[in-house]
Amino acid sequence: MTHARRLTLAHMWLAFAAFGVAVVLGVWQMWARSPIPAPLHTPDNYFLAVTAHGVSMAYVLPTFVVMGFGYFVAETALRRPLPFPAWGWAGFWLGVAGSVLAAATIFAGRASVLYTFYPPLTATPFFYIGLVLVVVGSWVWCALMIIAMAQWKGENPGKPVPLAMFATVANAVMWLWTTVGVAAELLFQVIPAAFGWVDTLDVGLSRTLFSWTLHAIVYFWLIPSYIAFYTMAPQAAGGRLYSDTMGRLTFILFLIYSLPVGMHHLFMDPEQSTGFKFLQMTLTALVAAPTLLTVFTITASMEVAGRMRGGTGLFGWIKALPWDRPMVLTTGLAFFMLWFGGGGGLINMSYGMNAMVHNTSWVTAHFHLIFGGTVVIMYFAIAYAIWPTLTGRAFASNRPLRLQLWLWFVGMMVMTLPWHYLGLQGQWRRVSEFNYADPNIAGWGPWVVVSLLGGLVLLVSGLMFLWNLFGLHRAPLAARLPDIRYALAVHPPVRVPAALNGFRMWNVVVAALMLLAYGFPIAQFFLNSPPEAIVHRTVAGN
Amino acid sequence: MEHADADPKVLDQPWRIWATAAIASVAAAGLLLGMIVLPVVQGRNAGISAFDAICRALGIQAGSPAMPQPPSAAQAIPVTQVAWSAELIRDLEQADRRNGEAIASQTCFACHGERGFAPDNRNPNLAGQSALAIYKQLHDYRSDSRFNDQMTPIAKALDDRQLIDVTAYYAYLTTGAIDPTTAQVGDEEIVRLVERGDQSRNLPACSSCHGRRAGGPTETPSLVGQNEGYLIAQLQLYRSGERKNDIYHRMRSVARQLTDREIARLARYYSTTLRQ
Ligand code: HEM
Ligand SMILES: [Cu+2]
Numbered sequence: 001m002t003h004a005r006r007l008t009l010a011h012m013w014l015a016f017a018a019f020g021v022a023v024v025l026g027v028w029q030m031w032a033r034s035p036i037p038a039p040l041h042t043p044d045n046y047f048l049a050v051t052a053h054g055v056s057m058a059y060v061l062p063t064f065v066v067m068g069f070g071y072f073v074a075e076t077a078l079r080r081p082l083p084f085p086a087w088g089w090a091g092f093w094l095g096v097a098g099s100v101l102a103a104a105t106i107f108a109g110r111a112s113v114l115y116t117f118y119p120p121l122t123a124t125p126f127f128y129i130g131l132v133l134v135v136v137g138s139w140v141w142c143a144l145m146i147i148a149m150a151q152w153k154g155e156n157p158g159k160p161v162p163l164a165m166f167a168t169v170a171n172a173v174m175w176l177w178t179t180v181g182v183a184a185e186l187l188f189q190v191i192p193a194a195f196g197w198v199d200t201l202d203v204g205l206s207r208t209l210f211s212w213t214l215h216a217i218v219y220f221w222l223i224p225s226y227i228a229f230y231t232m233a234p235q236a237a238g239g240r241l242y243s244d245t246m247g248r249l250t251f252i253l254f255l256i257y258s259l260p261v262g263m264h265h266l267f268m269d270p271e272q273s274t275g276f277k278f279l280q281m282t283l284t285a286l287v288a289a290p291t292l293l294t295v296f297t298i299t300a301s302m303e304v305a306g307r308m309r310g311g312t313g314l315f316g317w318i319k320a321l322p323w324d325r326p327m328v329l330t331t332g333l334a335f336f337m338l339w340f341g342g343g344g345g346l347i348n349m350s351y352g353m354n355a356m357v358h359n360t361s362w363v364t365a366h367f368h369l370i371f372g373g374t375v376v377i378m379y380f381a382i383a384y385a386i387w388p389t390l391t392g393r394a395f396a397s398n399r400p401l402r403l404q405l406w407l408w409f410v411g412m413m414v415m416t417l418p419w420h421y422l423g424l425q426g427q428w429r430r431v432s433e434f435n436y437a438d439p440n441i442a443g444w445g446p447w448v449v450v451s452l453l454g455g456l457v458l459l460v461s462g463l464m465f466l467w468n469l470f471g472l473h474r475a476p477l478a479a480r481l482p483d484i485r486y487a488l489a490v491h492p493p494v495r496v497p498a499a500l501n502g503f504r505m506w507n508v509v510v511a512a513l514m515l516l517a518y519g520f521p522i523a524q525f526f527l528n529s530p531p532e533a534i535v536h537r538t539v540a541g542n
Numbered sequence: 543m544e545h546a547d548a549d550p551k552v553l554d555q556p557w558r559i560w561a562t563a564a565i566a567s568v569a570a571a572g573l574l575l576g577m578i579v580l581p582v583v584q585g586r587n588a589g590i591s592a593f594d595a596i597c598r599a600l601g602i603q604a605g606s607p608a609m610p611q612p613p614s615a616a617q618a619i620p621v622t623q624v625a626w627s628a629e630l631i632r633d634l635e636q637a638d639r640r641n642g643e644a645i646a647s648q649t650c651f652a653c654h655g656e657r658g659f660a661p662d663n664r665n666p667n668l669a670g671q672s673a674l675a676i677y678k679q680l681h682d683y684r685s686d687s688r689f690n691d692q693m694t695p696i697a698k699a700l701d702d703r704q705l706i707d708v709t710a711y712y713a714y715l716t717t718g719a720i721d722p723t724t725a726q727v728g729d730e731e732i733v734r735l736v737e738r739g740d741q742s743r744n745l746p747a748c749s750s751c752h753g754r755r756a757g758g759p760t761e762t763p764s765l766v767g768q769n770e771g772y773l774i775a776q777l778q779l780y781r782s783g784e785r786k787n788d789i790y791h792r793m794r795s796v797a798r799q800l801t802d803r804e805i806a807r808l809a810r811y812y813s814t815t816l817r818q
Contacts, residue, residue, distance in 0.1 A: 042737065042738065043747065043750055199628035199631060199632065200628045256565070272601065273598065273599055273600055273601025274576070274580075274581070274598070274599050274606055274607060274608070275576045275577040275581065275596075275599030275600050275601065276576070276600075276601060277576075278572065278575065278576025278577075278580065278599075279569075279572040279573055279576045279577070281572075281576075282568070282569075282571065282572030282575065282576065283568070283569070283572060286568060433741065434741075435741035435742065435744060436741070437741055437742035438741075438744070495553070497553045497554045497557040498553075498554045498557075499554060499557040499558060499561060500557070505558060505561070509561075509562070509565055513565070513569065516569060516573075520600075520601065521601070524601060532628075534626055534627070534628060534631065534760070536760070
């Protein structure tokens with residue numbers, strides 16, 4: 001560990017600082033939506049808070065965790081120093097500048113347009129510019145990951161790239177593709193409108209471009225968790241990875257099927273035709289494949305570990321697993337939430353059923369469960385796993401870590417299950433308050449209060465997480481620097497086909513699928529220009 | 543996996559071929575179902591020809607392949623004839639204020655005042671009103687969407703150009719500062735109505751639309767410093783439905799919930815408040 005140590009710590013602490021602020025806002029939002037009067041509750045404050053919470057949780061937290069973890073993997077899995085570390089720092093400071101700019105505009109009340117922007121609403125242009133800076137910083141990271149892998153391959157011809165790094169680069173390549181949509185929307189439509197250079201804007205086009213990004217970005221958030229499933233959990237359980245090939249296939253499938261599917265966020269939109277929606281729905285069904293592969297492979301790996309530890313019988317191996325280790329425990333909890341979250345996702349992606357849940361609280365509950373639950377709890381586990389290596393200190397006891405993880409799991413279940421139910425009752429998302437005097441709505445009250453209790457448990461857990469990490473920095477230095485080891489496969493690969501060792505072929509496949517899925521849907525706005533919407537400035541004076 | 547010394551080609555080629563074939567066949571299945579099979583079947587049930595159904599599924603013809611265009615003889619009568627477009631907004635920004643002033647001095651000063659402050663409390667102040675709000679109301683008088691014995695004939699006498707110019711003139715005038723001694727900021731209940739609304743009556747906060755950067759409809763007028771008598775009259779007209787040029791019933795549904803007492807106090811609040 002040479003360069004990446006401080007780089008990783010800087011990225012991760014930025015991510016977790018944003019997380020700390022956003023958790024507090026999240027609880028206040030749930031409170032505001034409940035029948036219990038909340039302090040400072042006005043619609044203005046509500047939408048300001050949701051913008052800050054959404055931007056922090058969806059953009060700042062995952063982007064910096066992915067980048068920081070990527071730098072860590074590049075040095076520890078490849079066992080060579082990170083190339084061009086100065087560029088890594090440049091990317092980081094760009095990201096810091098962008099995050100600070102975005103936060104300043106939001107808290108000044110000049111950017112309450114939520115994290116999805118909602119054109120033709122426009123905020124102050126500096127809000128979007130801040131986010132663009134974050135994205136540009138992350139592109140630097142993508143380049144460094146690709147270079148690190150290419151250099152390693154040059155030094156190790158014919159050898160398989162370690163799975164952790166292969167997956168990290170898959171994510172970097174995917175992120176480059178992913179950001180094209182939102183970058184085009186911001187640079188060519190929203191920012192010119194926010195500056196007042198144009199008076200109208202094609203909302204159909206901007207929604208289509210955002211959809212390009214919107215699905216793949218969730219896999220960008222998810223992939224670190226999957227890297228931990230494949231390369232850290234089996235090791236922590238004292239076993240081996242059941243199949244290295246399955247791992248490679250999983251990350252490749254994520255790369256190719258995360259992108260041409262975003263239109264499943266537009267099922268209820270009028271600007272696209274049914275045929276393309278159906279096509280993208282079909283392709284969406286395929287992104288379930290890598291998750292099923294993962295559930296199978298990781299369960300098998302855990303079974304290997306359990307049996308190596310003396311577990312017998314049909315389920316005996318489960319009991320034999322070392323559940324006291326945070327990574328093993330978290331993998332179990334994450335899988336449990338993935339089960340519910342994945343089921344909800346299948347409902348969302350079904351063209352017909354989507355009509356029932358569209359724009360209801362069901363959707364917010366769903367992504368809190370899968371993203372705030374499965375994904376974020378794995379971020380915690382990753383942090384716990386790498387912090388000793390980063391700081392040269394060891395946790396004195398795993399008990400506070402386990403307690404924190406259990407609280408997050410319990411809080412998330414308690415918060416999201418009633419929230420799903422409310423969605424089915426027709427509760428809207430993205431509204432600042434409910435009229436509990438209305439007899440149709442009064443019945444929602446108790447369920448929201450339960451969600452709020454879940455949120456409070458999450459708040460406690462989130463703060464404990466920060467406290468646990470913070471505490472480690474002040475612990476005495478360990479005698480021996482703890483090292484990170486990634487899981488070996490049951491049959492470690494000696495030579496893999498080029499297709500499973502790089503991304504050249506898959507980039508061609510992505511390009512072809514994107515052309516098929518988004519070519520005409522985007523071209524139509526230029527071939528037959530529909531009337532545009534008048535830009536609606538939410539901020540006076542620009 | 544496999545042997546380290548195997549010829550890379552032998553290992554790589556089947557991968558390339560099989561992966562491409564698998565991906566292409568799934569995409570083809572999606573295309574076949576979504577663009578041909580389903581639209582044709584659904585179109586048949588909806589009485590749409592196979593060709594049209596496929597074109598609709600592709601997005602080169604409007605409509606859904608599963609639904610016939612609803613035949614309807616009903617004619618929608620819009621509450622206003624104003625349609626906001628970028629050109630119109632640009633015209634308003636580039637209007638000839640001098641010409642506007644000339645028209646105003648001839649026809650409007652008597653009732654709306656020279657600097658946009660109406661001498662009679664029942665007539666509206668126009669100073670500091672947004673151009674979009676003034677334009678919409680004048681246009682509505684002219685098209686009979688809003689009716690008033692005094693204003694309707696005056697608006698009908700203006701042509702498009704004049705209407706835009708006179709709008710620009712009044713929108714350009716700034717509101718005078720309200721005399722702080724007349725400000726009535728102590729009315730807690732009304733401040734709550736303005737800033738928070740009243741959930742129990744489904745009343746949104748007035749300031750969610752009438753605020754400064756509230757993000758309400760484009761044409762929302764400013765109420766700050768408006769004349770008390772005029773405000774009372776308008777809220778009553780909305781409530782009775784006599785004034786009905788508000789798009790989507792926005793103001794009628796608000797006013798219907800207000801009591802006489804609230805109307806009076808809201809009018810007092812807006813006519814005297816210092817807040818934006
Ligand atoms: C203490 C825990 C949390 C609570 C109580 C909470 C609560 C909320 C609430 C009430 C909303 C507003 C929903 C609406 O207006 O419809 C919201 C939005 C959001 N939350 Fe959380 N949240 C928490 C944690 C998280 C986590 C961990 C993430 C992901 C990392 C997350 C991501 C988001 C996002 C992206 C939005 C924006 C949704 C939108 O704009 O519609 N939240 N959250
Ligand atoms: Cu999606």
